[in-house]
Amino acid sequence: xxxxxxxxxxxxxxxxxxxxxxxxxxxxxxxxxxxxxxxxxxxxxxxxxxxxxxxxxxxxxxxxxxxxxxxxxxxxxxxxxxxxxxxxxxxxxxxxxxxxxxxxxxxxxxxxxxxxxxxxxxxxxxxxxxxxxxxxxxxxxxxxxxxxxxxxxxxxxxxxxxxxxxxxxxxxxxxxxxxxxxxxxxxxxxxxxxxxxxxxxxxxxxxxxxxxxxxxxxxxxxxxxxxxxxxxxxxxxxxxxxxxxxxxxxxxxxxxxxxxxxxxxxxxxxxxxxxxxxxxxxxxxxxxxxxxxxxxxxxxxxxxxxxxxxxxxxxxx
Amino acid sequence: xxxxxxxxxxxxxxxxxxxxxxxxxxxxxxxxxxxxxxxxxxxxxxxxxxxxxxxxxxxxxxxxxxxxxxxxxxxxxxxxxxxxxxxxxxxxxxxxxxxxxxxxxxxxxxxxxxxxxxxxxxxxxxxxxxxxxxxxxxxxxxxxxxxxxxxxxxxxxxxxxxxxxxxxxxxxxxxxxxxxxxxxxxxxxxxxxxxxxxxxxxxxxxxxxxxxxxxxxxxxxxxxxxxxxxxxxxxxxxxxxxxxxxxxx
Numbered sequence: 177x178x179x180x181x182x183x184x185x186x187x188x189x190x191x192x193x194x195x196x197x198x199x200x201x202x203x204x205x206x207x208x209x210x211x212x213x214x215x216x217x218x219x220x221x222x223x224x225x226x227x228x229x230x231x232x233x234x235x236x237x238x239x240x241x242x243x244x245x246x247x248x249x250x251x252x253x254x255x256x257x258x259x260x261x262x263x264x265x266x267x268x269x270x271x272x273x274x275x276x277x278x279x280x281x282x283x284x285x286x287x288x289x290x291x292x293x294x295x296x297x298x299x300x301x302x303x304x305x306x307x308x309x310x311x312x313x314x315x316x317x318x319x320x321x322x323x324x325x326x327x328x329x330x331x332x333x334x335x336x337x338x339x340x341x342x343x344x345x346x347x348x349x350x351x352x353x354x355x356x357x358x359x360x361x362x363x364x365x366x367x368x369x370x371x372x373x374x375x376x377x378x379x380x381x382x383x384x385x386x387x388x389x390x391x392x393x394x395x396x397x398x399x400x401x402x403x404x405x406x407x408x409x410x411x412x413x414x415x416x417x418x419x420x421x422x423x424x425x426x427x428x429x430x431x432x433x434x435x436x437x438x439x440x441x442x443x444x445x446x447x448x449x450x451x452x453x454x455x456x457x458x459x460x461x462x463x464x465x466x467x468x469x470x471x472x473x474x475x476x477x478x479x480x481x482x483x484x485x486x487x488x489x490x491x492x493x
Numbered sequence: 494x495x496x497x498x499x500x501x502x503x504x505x506x507x508x509x510x511x512x513x514x515x516x517x518x519x520x521x522x523x524x525x526x527x528x529x530x531x532x533x534x535x536x537x538x539x540x541x542x543x544x545x546x547x548x549x550x551x552x553x554x555x556x557x558x559x560x561x562x563x564x565x566x567x568x569x570x571x572x573x574x575x576x577x578x579x580x581x582x583x584x585x586x587x588x589x590x591x592x593x594x595x596x597x598x599x600x601x602x603x604x605x606x607x608x609x610x611x612x613x614x615x616x617x618x619x620x621x622x623x624x625x626x627x628x629x630x631x632x633x634x635x636x637x638x639x640x641x642x643x644x645x646x647x648x649x650x651x652x653x654x655x656x657x658x659x660x661x662x663x664x665x666x667x668x669x670x671x672x673x674x675x676x677x678x679x680x681x682x683x684x685x686x687x688x689x690x691x692x693x694x695x696x697x698x699x700x701x702x703x704x705x706x707x708x709x710x711x712x713x714x715x716x717x718x719x720x721x722x723x724x725x726x727x728x729x730x731x732x733x734x735x736x737x738x739x740x741x742x
Contacts, residue, residue, distance in 0.1 A: 245659075246622065247631055267618075269652040273634045276587070276622035285586045285707035288617045298711065303615050307510035308519050311711040351662040352631040355647070359654040368653070372741070396742060408672060414637070415655045421531075421611060421671060423653065429741040440506065440613075446719065450739045452731065458724075467722035467739065470731050480728040488732070491742055 178207035180256060181230070182249075182265035182274070185212060185220040187242065192369055193266040195227065195330035200323040201264045202229040202331065203293040209234060211256060211343070213249050215242040221340050228336035238345035243357070244270060247349035250277040256343065257282055257318060262296070267322035268368070268423075279320035286320040287312055291327035305420040305443035326368065326426040326447070360413055367399040367416060372429040375401030375418055375445070376411070379434020379455065379474055383411040388478040389433060395485050401425065401445075403435045419444035434474045437462025454478075494548045494641075494663070496539040497603035498573065499594055500532040500555050500564040503614040516712040528564045531609025533571075533676040535669040538639060539607050540572035540677075547641045550574050552601060556593050558582050562692060569687035570679035576690065577601075581697035581704065587615075589704035591623035596700040598628060603664070605646070610635050610668040621668035631661035637672040 265271040267289040279286040292300035420443040430448035453466035553568035565576035625632035638649035
């Protein structure tokens, strides 16, 4: 039986992690079908049909799907599930919110946040904030699996031409009403997919001081991250949080500034290729994962860092 | 309004996790255990709602071995009125926990069920959503703000893109984020008082729920270690290393 991938999108276009989830799905079975549920989402459905790994697109349209409410999405997918061996989506807030609702309806034990497909029924996943890796075999007939997007490469996005099939919408769930979404718009790269991330922690001491980080991020074409302490203190909004209960990032370069390195933060960044730590406390645990550690006062180091960057002839983007 | 709050006993968040040599799991013997951190936020929120006169009773429930009862006792010490301990040994999958909680909901008929958004041991992030599916109730996951309005809740949710606000009719499930509130500490007099509050003990097998595992944990391993890095003397050296050695900028 084929694998059903749940596409994440904003009604206009696919969200980038759909491509990573498609890769994971294709490692389970080559017959990948993708369902897209939304309102006026035809452009995103077309984009989905162009992914070469996707063999068929199922498109479900309805005004009650406009805001991706799990209570509305789950019944559609549960109905489609009879034809599939696996249901797959990303373990970001969209998938985390939705997949368990589907799994419970299917009486399936979900496998969350996998980082590797070992075989169609066996997966590797981090537990205890990434301090242990568990190999899990699912004995359920149908498997519900969410994947950690940064652990899978995005699939090719062009060249495919899968047929798009319409599927009837389910009834609206009337006890949940969407009110508003406050998205922070930024011209910077997305935190989850950025090549470079510059993150600030409690050591930044105020939201204003984050401009020291912003400057460097802009110079490097980097995304801005933060520790939970910095978000809790109100220095920066929650969508920047990196860690066990925030986002997991795997950039080529992660620069941690004024972050002590609690295990909960390390869980979100320690797979980064190159890690830099700038902290005035030489004993801070962040240095234990840093490739390059600079023991210094960040308020002196960051302006110098900017100066040094300005001296460079070229900066990779 | 009556609020049921589910709490879980986990390895304390400050403990350095060690994998067992036989690779069957992580070391839990002689390790400090605590309430799962966001479950503390769930209790705190329920107690605050009661203190604001918008709830009549807060019931704390846990599912697990003998010692799991400590988490219920702690919830009673910070303001829950009574407790329920569903006794069962061994590792339970979130699906099994949500089926047990469904039975408790049938019995207690709460208007709201709160719990943490994720347990910091298995990091599954499933139980609340599964319970709401089984009950066919609305779900507000990753809540960082809750406004109680008659028979509705307005909940602000933390999502990857920022914040989302939804309105849900009760009965409903809310899973709580760490930013929802600042959990209070139990005072000594309240810890003493909590000892007198009732905890009902229920044997899981009496609930007639299939809790058999569907997943096999084949092995648990240590993650690959990062090789030790170096300390640089100054910013100029750092930038030079990033440019010429690591070649990332």
